[in-house]
Amino acid sequence: MIEIKFVLNNKPCALNVEANERLLDVLRNRLGLMGTKEGCGEGECGACTVIIDGKTVNSCLVLAPQVDGCQITTIEGVGNRQSPHPVQKAFVQVGAVQCGFCTPGMVLSAKNLLDKNPQPNDKEIGVAMSGNLCRCTGYDKILRAVKLAAEEGKG
Amino acid sequence: MNYFQPQTVGQAVNIAQTFEATFLAGGTDLVLHMQTGKIHPNAIIDLGKISELKEIKETDGYLEIGSMATFAELGQSELVFQKALALWLACQTMGSPQIRNQATLGGNLGNCSPAADGLPPLLALGAEVRLISREGDEVVSLETLLSRTPLLSQGTLIREFRIPLKGLQSGFAKLGRRKALAIARLSVAIAIELEDNRVGKVRVALGAVGKRAYLSEILARELSDQELNEVWIEKGIEGVQRVVREALGARASAPYKREAVSGVFREALGTFIPEGGTKV
Amino acid sequence: MNTTVVGSRVLREDAWGKVFGQTKFPADVNLPDQIYGVVVRSPYPHARVREISITQAMEMPGVVAVLSAKDVPHNSHGVLFRDQPVLADYIRMVGDPVAVVGAETLEIARAAAKLVQVDYELMPAVFDPEEAMLPEVLPLHPELCPTNILYHMPIRRGAMDKGWALADVVIEQDYRTQHIDHAFLQPEALLAYVDERGHMVVQTATQYAHYDRGEIAHALGLRFSQVQVKTLAVGGAFGGREDISLQIIAALMALKTLRPVKMENTREESFYSHSKRHPMRMHYKTGASKDGKLVAMEAKIIGDAGAYASWSINVLRKSAVHATGPYEIPNVSIDSYAVFTNNPFSGAMRGFGAAQTVLAYESQMDLLAKELKISPLEIRLRNHFRVGSTTATGQVLTSSVPLDQCLAKIAPYLQKGEDT
Numbered sequence: 020m021i022e023i024k025f026v027l028n029n030k031p032c033a034l035n036v037e038a039n040e041r042l043l044d045v046l047r048n049r050l051g052l053m054g055t056k057e058g059c060g061e062g063e064c065g066a067c068t069v070i071i072d073g074k075t076v077n078s079c080l081v082l083a084p085q086v087d088g089c090q091i092t093t094i095e096g097v098g099n100r101q102s103p104h105p106v107q108k109a110f111v112q113v114g115a116v117q118c119g120f121c122t123p124g125m126v127l128s129a130k131n132l133l134d135k136n137p138q139p140n141d142k143e144i145g146v147a148m149s150g151n152l153c154r155c156t157g158y159d160k161i162l163r164a165v166k167l168a169a170e171e172g173k174g
Numbered sequence: 175m176n177y178f179q180p181q182t183v184g185q186a187v188n189i190a191q192t193f194e195a196t197f198l199a200g201g202t203d204l205v206l207h208m209q210t211g212k213i214h215p216n217a218i219i220d221l222g223k224i225s226e227l228k229e230i231k232e233t234d235g236y237l238e239i240g241s242m243a244t245f246a247e248l249g250q251s252e253l254v255f256q257k258a259l260a261l262w263l264a265c266q267t268m269g270s271p272q273i274r275n276q277a278t279l280g281g282n283l284g285n286c287s288p289a290a291d292g293l294p295p296l297l298a299l300g301a302e303v304r305l306i307s308r309e310g311d312e313v314v315s316l317e318t319l320l321s322r323t324p325l326l327s328q329g330t331l332i333r334e335f336r337i338p339l340k341g342l343q344s345g346f347a348k349l350g351r352r353k354a355l356a357i358a359r360l361s362v363a364i365a366i367e368l369e370d371n372r373v374g375k376v377r378v379a380l381g382a383v384g385k386r387a388y389l390s391e392i393l394a395r396e397l398s399d400q401e402l403n404e405v406w407i408e409k410g411i412e413g414v415q416r417v418v419r420e421a422l423g424a425r426a427s428a429p430y431k432r433e434a435v436s437g438v439f440r441e442a443l444g445t446f447i448p449e450g451g452t453k454v
Numbered sequence: 455m456n457t458t459v460v461g462s463r464v465l466r467e468d469a470w471g472k473v474f475g476q477t478k479f480p481a482d483v484n485l486p487d488q489i490y491g492v493v494v495r496s497p498y499p500h501a502r503v504r505e506i507s508i509t510q511a512m513e514m515p516g517v518v519a520v521l522s523a524k525d526v527p528h529n530s531h532g533v534l535f536r537d538q539p540v541l542a543d544y545i546r547m548v549g550d551p552v553a554v555v556g557a558e559t560l561e562i563a564r565a566a567a568k569l570v571q572v573d574y575e576l577m578p579a580v581f582d583p584e585e586a587m588l589p590e591v592l593p594l595h596p597e598l599c600p601t602n603i604l605y606h607m608p609i610r611r612g613a614m615d616k617g618w619a620l621a622d623v624v625i626e627q628d629y630r631t632q633h634i635d636h637a638f639l640q641p642e643a644l645l646a647y648v649d650e651r652g653h654m655v656v657q658t659a660t661q662y663a664h665y666d667r668g669e670i671a672h673a674l675g676l677r678f679s680q681v682q683v684k685t686l687a688v689g690g691a692f693g694g695r696e697d698i699s700l701q702i703i704a705a706l707m708a709l710k711t712l713r714p715v716k717m718e719n720t721r722e723e724s725f726y727s728h729s730k731r732h733p734m735r736m737h738y739k740t741g742a743s744k745d746g747k748l749v750a751m752e753a754k755i756i757g758d759a760g761a762y763a764s765w766s767i768n769v770l771r772k773s774a775v776h777a778t779g780p781y782e783i784p785n786v787s788i789d790s791y792a793v794f795t796n797n798p799f800s801g802a803m804r805g806f807g808a809a810q811t812v813l814a815y816e817s818q819m820d821l822l823a824k825e826l827k828i829s830p831l832e833i834r835l836r837n838h839f840r841v842g843s844t845t846a847t848g849q850v851l852t853s854s855v856p857l858d859q860c861l862a863k864i865a866p867y868l869q870k871g872e873d874t
């Protein structure tokens with residue numbers, strides 16, 4: 020067992036983990052944060068996306084001890100019903116959500132993009148979202164939602 | 175399983191020997207291999223806390239890239255863009271944003287898949303690799319390193335890549351099934367000495383045609399020291415198709431790749447040669 | 455009729471829960487004291503299970519139960535026919551489930567699954583549907599049909615000899631489509647438990663909760679009223695969650711162990727286990743007269759049903775009905791077949807048999823247009839269904855056939871395409 024400390028959704032967190040435990044499993048099974056989804060377990064789908072130190076990564080490919088000392092944001096740390104994040108609002112408004120399984124990962128990729136680059140162009144949006152697969156929507160509305168969130172952010 | 179997070183290269187190399195441990199860089203290959211049971215490490219050495227391995231810098235005549243530099247960092251580096259365009263280009267299309275944020279150039283070599291996107295550019299640019307083991311330091315050309323089996327002896331750490339700054343023009347293109355998250359079906363990196371319209375030395379490296387990425391000697395011979403024009407490009411395309419045909423033989427993907435390589439080659443050139451083959 | 459609903463934009467209420475990551479998919483629910491189930495699947499396409507040895511697996515600490523065919527009270531399920539085993543002792547495709555391991559942790563269950571020893575008697579497999587149709591090939595489901603031809607749908611309209619006599623140009627071509635997986639983003643997962651009433655509760659993502667309930671009840675020998683299926687959020691389906699996946703297996707494990715049972719497919723297991731879109735082989739012969747009017751069409755469509763019937767009959771019926779496309783043809787002969795093979799079983803997927811034939815009939819239209827030296831748009835304008843048209847099945851279209859409007863809208867784009 021290895022003791023790790025990290026900041027999770029702005030709260031300090033200390034935990035004993037096994038060397039070969041995936042961050043995804045720690046979040047879901049140990050911490051009960053079910054918003055991070057497993058779609059493939061192979062880094063292909065982005066459903067397990069979390070933000071570590073300002074970068075999106077696939078938590079299915081991260082070993083838990085790797086995040087010792089890191090800042091982690093999961094979907095549970097982004098907005099809520101009282102004050103949704105602009106990206107979340109835009110996803111609902113545009114209708115970018117169908118089955119919703121890709122949605123948490125999509126929201127995190129979009130949020131991280133806008134944190135870095137509040138006024139992205141279409142190409143930048145496309146690249147930022149290219150690590151997240153959606154089997155339902157055909158992507159068009161997702162891209163539109165990110166664009167809308169960026170525009171809302173302007174005002 | 176033991177898990178180590180050393181702060182220095184020296185510690186890492188020592189632990190590697192003592193525990194027969196496996197290096198962990200970004201984990202995008204290793205974690206998957208552990209998950210599927212392909213690898214059962216005795217112990218893991220997480221290189222993530224060794225800051226000197228992350229440096230990207232220019233030092234007397236070389237662009238030095240630490241093995242723990244991620245594809246995202248390389249793809250956002252002005253220095254890499256200026257001095258090693260082929261590598262910079264490879265970093266734009268590798269994996270996905272999430273993968274690029276995790277995956278390192280050192281891990282790309284360590285895993286050494288036939289389709290590793292980082293290797294053809296490094297080969298074309300004539301990169302050297304600095305290895306560290308308990309026995310000491312070794313600087314070896316990537317080309318030589320890639321001819322070794324196994325690639326690295328147990329406990330050998332890839333410290334950095336050294337790209338000699340010879341003012342080469344370079345380019346890279348890859349053929350994937352889609353734009354993101356596509357393992358290369360074929361990739362081409364090219365680096366040339368170019369003065370006015372005269373091509374000097376040429377190095378062409380191919381990915382996903384052999385067991386490992388490799389430099390084509392034949393193409394280097396056939397394309398070096400000539401006038402840069404459409405004839406040269408056509409000659410390059412014809413040559414690269416022949417090389418791919420010979421490398422792939424009767425494999426099922428051969429006809430497709432042979433045809434596709436001409437477009438990929440042209441695209442790789444496209445980064446420094448506009449339509450028509452003359453320099454801007 | 456006046457309504458404020460039709461035509462107005464509404465926000466999806468469920469979208470909020472999804473953007474916050476609060477929505478519960480079946481993988482997201484757990485119960486205290488649950489065990490984890492992992493399925494052992496056949497690596498062979500056609501085999502009989504001679505023997506299953508579970509001793510080694512059972513010896514592993516943490517393993518609670520290993521179940522196989524003999525443990526299933528009524529070992530069958532299926533949407534049209536109950537031709538699919540819950541746990542197979544006769545294997546008809548790679549991925550058929552032969553055993554299920556229940557253990558205290560997922561890791562133990564996975565490790566123990568590797569220790570289940572299955573002795574297979576391998577049998578010759580058939581992967582080519584045309585070969586499978588031959589009378590000398592042994593049928594995979596003799597109890598359903600004497601040959602591997604599960605279904606044949608003939609459609610006849612007019613008189614073929616008359617039609618061909620009118621044809622100035624004839625195009626004859628073969629077309630093929632491939633297996634396609636739905637790849638819904640959330641792999642199959644569920645939680646099954648026996649509740650305080652003694653009822654079997656299965657929480658899962660399904661397209662068909664009431665049917666699942668019947669199948670679980672049947673296989674386990676329970677009454678309908680003893681089985682409750684709760685549909686949690688469904689992470690995409692596209693037809694791929696119509697057939698039973700893990701529902702009965704998990705319920706069986708819960709019934710035998712009286713522990714809550716959690717099961718989750720990996721992406722790879724998901725690919726192995728659920729239905730695919732039918733690959734089809736389509737032989738088309740289409741004739742038109744000089745004036746660009748279709749006069750005759752013959753089509754033979756062979757759909758690879760794979761190992762089990764699933765929805766194949768309905769799917770290949772739909773292929774037959776749609777075989778002419780939206781075009782009026784006076785003389786038509788269509789034969790559509792669903793054929794058993796040892797390939798992964800085919801079932802429902804977006805379009806349900808109507809998608810594959812598009813490749814064939816639209817390609818035929820383009821080739822005919824080329825031969826007739828008219829534009830692809832023109833040949834469609836001359837032949838498409840209108841109000842009053844009669845389809846190959848004899849249906850008279852009485853309303854709502856706005857294909858002319860659709861073609862008019864896309865005409866400018868088509869013409870632009872032709873210039874280049």
Ligand SMILES: Cc1cc2nc3c(=O)[nH]c(=O)nc-3n(C[C@H](O)[C@H](O)[C@H](O)COP(=O)(O)OP(=O)(O)OC[C@H]3O[C@@H](n4cnc5c(N)ncnc54)[C@H](O)[C@@H]3O)c2cc1C
Pocket residue numbers: 061062063196197198199200201202203204205206221241242267268269270273276277278279280281282283284285286289290291292326330331332333355356357358
């Ligand atoms: C979804 C997905 C998409 C991908 N797409 C691409 C792609 O488009 N192009 C591509 O090239 N690759 C791709 N990959 C593969 C992978 O991301 C790369 O090979 C990556 O560069 C590996 O780096 P890493 O830092 O994650 O290595 P790790 O997984 O940490 O390590 C890989 C191997 O190298 C060894 N190693 C790592 N660092 C060192 C060191 N400094 N010294 C000695 N040995 C070391 C490790 O022990 C291990 O054996 C993809 C992977 C995934 C999961």
Ligand code: FES
Pocket residue numbers: 056057058059060061062063064065066067068077078079080
């Ligand atoms: S579950 Fe991690 S990328 Fe798909």
Ligand code: FES
Pocket residue numbers: 115116117118119120121122152153154155156639689690
């Ligand atoms: S909404 Fe279903 S996968 Fe994206």
